[in-house]
Amino acid sequence: MIDSNIMLKLLDVDKSYSDNRVLCKLNLELPTAHCIGIIGKNGTGKSTILKIICGFITKFEGLCYKNFKTFSALIENPHFIDGLTGRDNIKYILNKKDADNAILLVSDFGIGDYLDRSVRRYSMGMKQKLALAITFARDSELYLLDEPFNSIDYETVTKIINIINSKRVAGKSIITVTHNMSRIQDYCNKIYQLKNGVLCANEHTVTNSLKQKSFLIKFANLNDISFAKSVIGEFSCKESYQENSIIVKAIEDDISSIIKRLADYSLIGITEIKDDNNI
Ligand SMILES: Nc1ncnc2c1ncn2[C@@H]1O[C@H](COP(=O)(O)OP(=O)(O)OP(=O)(O)O)[C@@H](O)[C@H]1O
Ligand SMILES: [Mg+2]
Structure with a gap:
């Protein structure tokens, strides 16, 4: 039995895929009306944790105590029936009230x-x-969100953060897993880093590569600034028109994918990139 104010408890959870040990005696306690953020690099086991919690993975060692009856989960890439409209997919998946x-x-x-x-x-x-x-x-007791801000523009990210916060205020619990620390403090009560199969809560254990920095990206053309902002909408960006640049807050690991994304959109007019040591 677990306390009624604890929604979920993972105790000494071990998960291996063949000889690849991903989670190593991992512990986690999620209190009711809390939002926990789990950050970790690609392949560290974030989605695996969510799959264990919602029962998609049943083969693991250790214990998963569940104090909830209903959950909603968005894990990895969404799948729909491509030939149906958005509305018909919604009606196919949800009951009438939820579909509305x-x-x-x-x-x-x-x-x-x-x-x-x-x-x-x-x-x-x-x-x-x-x-x-x-x-x-x-309307669920628990929400499991895997990289919820993937490909989402900044304005909608703010709306989603407001939804997460209002769910929490209404007594729901949320676990968000992400490799992107952008704005994580705006919606999580507690942040853990997943590394070597365990969760570390201590902020000092967050490695430098996962600390947010400011990056200044300078463009040759003034018109590229607003387009660039919309392309990398999930990151916190400020424009500086005098300097023909944007200042992006991101972890070091994300900056290469930001540059690649800008290049994919033919924003080839980047003239300079500096981190906050040099801004
Ligand atoms: N079905 C599977 N079979 C074998 N190995 C798997 C399977 N699913 C995941 N893995 C491995 O387990 C590890 C953790 O995968 P997981 O998807 O949980 O990572 P993640 O932290 O969510 O990564 P990402 O940030 O890329 O989404 C990886 O090394 C992955 O290759
Ligand atoms: Mg994943």
């Missing part, structure tokens, strides 16, 4: 015009917004 909530959320996330179009025509960010709307539309 999801439709309102989809509009709030700015893709209402796409509700009656085939999901095949959705961009990555649109699919992620549809998946988030479906996840939040259900």
